Amino acid sequence: AQSVSQHNHHVILSEAASLELGCNYSYGGTVNLFWYVQYPGQHLQLLLKYFSGDPLVKGIKGFEAEFIKSKFSFNLRKPSVQWSDTAEYFCAVNAEYGQNFVFGPGTRLSVLP
Amino acid sequence: DTGVSQDPRHKITKRGQNVTFRCDPISEHNRLYWYRQTLGQGPEFLTYFQNEAQLEKSRLLSDRFSAERPKGSFSTLEIQRTEQGDSAMYLCASTLAGQIQIQYFGAGTRLSVL
Numbered sequence: 001a002q003s004v005s006q007h008n009h010h011v012i013l014s015e016a017a018s019l020e021l022g023c024n025y026s027y028g029g030t031v032n033l034f035w036y037v038q039y040p041g042q043h044l045q046l047l048l049k050y051f052s053g054d055p056l057v058k059g060i061k062g063f064e065a066e067f068i069k070s071k072f073s074f075n076l077r078k079p080s081v082q083w084s085d086t087a088e089y090f091c092a093v094n095a096e097y098g099q100n101f102v103f104g105p106g107t108r109l110s111v112l113p
Numbered sequence: 114d115t116g117v118s119q120d121p122r123h124k125i126t127k128r129g130q131n132v133t134f135r136c137d138p139i140s141e142h143n144r145l146y147w148y149r150q151t152l153g154q155g156p157e158f159l160t161y162f163q164n165e166a167q168l169e170k171s172r173l174l175s176d177r178f179s180a181e182r183p184k185g186s187f188s189t190l191e192i193q194r195t196e197q198g199d200s201a202m203y204l205c206a207s208t209l210a211g212q213i214q215i216q217y218f219g220a221g222t223r224l225s226v227l
Contacts, residue, residue, distance in 0.1 A: 004155070032214045043117075044156070044204070044218040051214065090155045094214055099169060101146070101216065103155030 002027040004093050004104035012110045013081055021076040021107050023091030033074040034092040035065055036103075044090070050074065061085070083113045117219035119205050125225045126195055133191045134222045138207030145188050146216065147180055148204040149173065156204050162188060195226045 007022030025031065035047040048059025055067040065076045074091060091104040118137045126132050138145050144163050148156035159178070160170045164185035174180075177195075182188040192199055202223050206216040 009153075034214075036218075043220045044206075046215060046217075049215065092155070099144075099161060100158050101156075102158070103148075105153065106155050 002031075002093050002095060002100075002102040004091050004102050006089075006091055006104040006107050008107045009105070010108045010110070012112065014112050015083055016080050017111075019076070019078040019081045019085070019109070021089055021091075021109070023074045023076065023104060025072050025074070025091075025093045025102075027072075027093060027095060029095055032094040033065075033067060034094070034101075035059065035063070035074075035076050036090045036092060037087050038090070038106075039087045047076070047089070081109070081111050083111045085109060086111045117205055117207050117217050119203075119219040119222050121222055122220060123223045123225070125227065127227050128197060129194055131191065131193045132195055132224060133189050134203055134224075135187060135189050136205030136207075136219060137187045138205070139209070139217055140186075142207035142209050142217070143185070144208040145182060146206040146208075147188070147190050148206065150202040150204055150221070151200075159190075192224075195224075197226045200224055200226045 003026045005024050033050040036044045037047045038044045048057050050057045050067045058064045063078050067074050088106045088108050090106045094101045120135045146161040147159040150156045158171050159174050160180050162182040165182050177193045180190045202221045204221045205219045
């Protein structure tokens with residue numbers, strides 16, 4: 001069975017600091033990988049996705065993520081966070097050709113102005 | 114708003130009562146998913162439909178839970194004889210044919226069982 005772990009439960013940063021949120025998954029086959037974001041009071045939104053090709057993917061709002069197959073990781077990064085990035089971030093995995101999506105427990109990011 | 118809509122946004126009920134939630138997906142989406150999310154956790158898959166067919170159910174979906182999508186459009190999730198452990202956010206997501214892996218989520222229905 002697939003599982004997803006996220007390294008940090010709560011991350012607190014000051015504006016302009018760099019961000020890296022860890023995500024590891026367990027599944028032996030080919031996977032599709034996602035980061036979703038949930039801003040306070042809003043629904044889950046897709047931040048970025050990896051299906052195949054270049055393992056460094058860019059998403060909205062300056063976020064990027066790198067897929068490292070050998071480490072089963074898909075870490076999210078942003079060079080300089082803003083107060084508006086305060087949200088909860090979820091990593092998710094979908095096995096290729098599978099229909100089930102498995103989400104990690106989420107990381108709450110608080111950016112201090 | 115042409116996104117995924119869920120109704121009600123919040124439901125408070127007494128233990129033992131039945132509740133029903135509704136999800137209206139984006140109109141052209143043929144796949145619809147239900148998830149449950151508890152505090153401090155990510156969404157947990159419950160079930161999904163392709164058109165009107167329910168194709169997969171999680172072991173989390175006990176006998177008290179039933180979901181339907183009778184005409185392949187909106188879906189309902191019913192919980193019978195609610196228990197306090199059913200208190201959670203119930204999320205619906207839909208996907209566009211040809212973009213199966215990109216899910217669009219609704220705002221969710223928060224269930225509180227007293």
